[in-house]
Amino acid sequence: MSDRRRRAERDGRRGERLAGLYLWLTGWRVIARRVKTRRGEIDLVARRGRTLCFVEVKWRARREELDTAIDAYRLRRVAEAAALVSARLARPGDDMRIDVILIAPGNWPRRIVNAWQPQS
Template sequence: MSGRRAEAERQGRRGETLACWYLWLTGWRILARRQRVGAGEVDVVARKGRTVAFVEVKWRRTAQALDLAIDAHRLRRVARAAEVLAARYAKVGDDIRIDVILIAPGTWPRRIANAWQPGA
């Protein structure tokens, strides 16, 4: 892994840790991190009451860069992975959703709840 790629990986993991802290402080329980399946990867799986969120975390160097950090292609991959993982983490009657948390230095995390709708 190149030095640049390794640094991006470290920053990504740091962003995921910050996202977990943010979720925990706002009442979510972290169920899992970095869940990989053939269909893709989910950065964080969290629960709050009867809602299970499959969370994509994006870290960028600037807040402006966050505006381009997530797109439909990435969300589709998370949604496919969430479909596979839902049986492991959700119970009958739970609401399941895809959330995004955007993080940049010097800013509060920006959370997009229910960022992906089936069929979108």
């Protein structure tokens, strides 16, 4: 693995830890981390009450880079992975959604609630 790839992996894990802390501070309980499926990976799965949230975390070195950190392709992959694991993690009557948490050093995390709206 290259130094650049190793650094990106380390920063990504740091971002996921910070996102988990942020979720906890805002009343959520992280119930799973780095859930791998054949369709992709879910960074965090969190629960608060009757809401199950699949969270995509994006870490960037500069705040300006956060605006382009997430796109429809990545969200669709998270949605496909969430569909595969939701039967295992969801309880009857749960609301489910996909959120994105964007993190850059020196900035409070930015959360996009219900970031994925399936196309009809």
